[in-house]
Amino acid sequence: MNETSSYTIEEVAGLLKVSKLTVYDLIKKGMIPAYRVGRQMRVDEADLKQYKANMRMSQPVSSPEEPRKAQEPMPEGRRNVVISGQDISMDLLSKHLESAIQETPLRQYKGSLNSLIDMYQGKCDIVSLHLYDAETAQYNTPYVKRILSGEPFCQMNVVLRKAGLYVQKGNPKNIQGWDDLKRTDIRIINREKGSGARVLLDEQLGLLGVTPSDVKGYSDIVTDHYAVASQVSSGQADAGIGAQHAAHMGSVDFIPLIEEQYDIVILKKHQQLLEAVKSILNSEEYKANLSHLNGYQTKLTGKVIYET
Numbered sequence: 001m002n003e004t005s006s007y008t009i010e011e012v013a014g015l016l017k018v019s020k021l022t023v024y025d026l027i028k029k030g031m032i033p034a035y036r037v038g039r040q041m042r043v044d045e046a047d048l049k050q051y052k053a054n055m056r057m058s059q060p061v062s063s064p065e066e067p068r069k070a071q072e073p074m075p076e077g078r079r080n081v082v083i084s085g086q087d088i089s090m091d092l093l094s095k096h097l098e099s100a101i102q103e104t105p106l107r108q109y110k111g112s113l114n115s116l117i118d119m120y121q122g123k124c125d126i127v128s129l130h131l132y133d134a135e136t137a138q139y140n141t142p143y144v145k146r147i148l149s150g151e152p153f154c155q156m157n158v159v160l161r162k163a164g165l166y167v168q169k170g171n172p173k174n175i176q177g178w179d180d181l182k183r184t185d186i187r188i189i190n191r192e193k194g195s196g197a198r199v200l201l202d203e204q205l206g207l208l209g210v211t212p213s214d215v216k217g218y219s220d221i222v223t224d225h226y227a228v229a230s231q232v233s234s235g236q237a238d239a240g241i242g243a244q245h246a247a248h249m250g251s252v253d254f255i256p257l258i259e260e261q262y263d264i265v266i267l268k269k270h271q272q273l274l275e276a277v278k279s280i281l282n283s284e285e286y287k288a289n290l291s292h293l294n295g296y297q298t299k300l301t302g303k304v305i306y307e308t
Contacts, residue, residue: 006042008040008041008042009034009042012032016052019109022091025088025091027041032048032051034047040230082108082126083106085110085126085264086110086195087243089128089296090264092286092290093126093280093286094107100276100279101276109224110194111192111194111195112127113143113193114195115129116144117194119265125273126273127264128158129144129264130163130200130262130263131196132200134204139260139261148265148267151308152307152308154274154304155306156263156277156303156304157300158262158290158301159262159296160298162258163241163242163259163260164242164244164255165240165255165257166229166233166240166247166252167232167238167255168232175255176255178201178208184216187238188218188239188240189222189232190221190240190241191222192223195223197241200258201241204257217237225245225246226249229246229249232250232252244294264277282302286301
């Protein structure tokens with residue numbers, strides 16, 4: 001490739017072996033220069049090489065933006081704490097946690113329900129959730145109590161954020177809410193099973209008495225908020241379910257429909273870890289980091305929502 005070559009955000013994420021969410025955060029912080037071509041953001045090859053060179057010179061251990069991979073050897077006396085979840089707030093937590101307890105976090109980018117099942121199976125230590133339960137009109141607690149039955153745990157809030165529908169700029173099809181998704185002229189882009197957005201959609205469709213087969217595009221799947229926004233922005237779908245913070249970078253309009261409670265769960269047997277995370281979530285520095293992100297509210301950040 002020559003020096004004028006460039007990459008899409010998805011290609012950059014693949015080359016750095018991080019999520020697209022992390023790439024967008026690096027761009028927002030000015031660590032990787034980017035520009036827009038039509039509706040697509042791109043990064044020049046030379047700028048990506050420079051970022052990688054800067055990271056090699058700055059820290060011998062993995063940076064917060066590039067969490068250590070499981071196959072890398074760990075320094076003697078340290079262990080992995082596995083943090084599962086796709087939101088950027090978990091990347092921030094990973095950064096704070098490494099310096100707080102001198103353990104190297106391993107980031108896992110899985111949806112809420114799948115992450116909770118991994119915790120039950122002993123595969124991760126911190127799980128982030130945004131799982132809506134239509135029967136109780138609650139977030140997270142009903143799922144945690146069912147899946148972690150018999151395991152003492154603590155559930156704390158990280159942020160409150162708006163969830164709803166991404167639509168094309170100007171909302172040309174006048175989409176207003178969940179009920180519009182059954183219209184024959186509307187095609188959606190969906191999330192994978194186990195993700196909080198997929199659970200939210202399924203619960204809302206159930207409340208309306210709408211079956212998945214009534215929704216065009218229900219079986220079309222992508223695996224993060226930015227991919228949903230990108231599909232809608234490019235016209236490959238008319239609507240998609242996601243959180244407000246991804247709408248700005250995805251060049252779509254956002255229709256807020258519900259306030260999400262984004263929480264984390266930690267088993268009480270990891271007492272040192274639990275106390276460290278409580279301290280981080282309640283710190284002014286962490287809250288300030290979150291408040292700078294689009295669509296995030298910190299009025300409940302650090303509050304214990306439920307504990308056994």
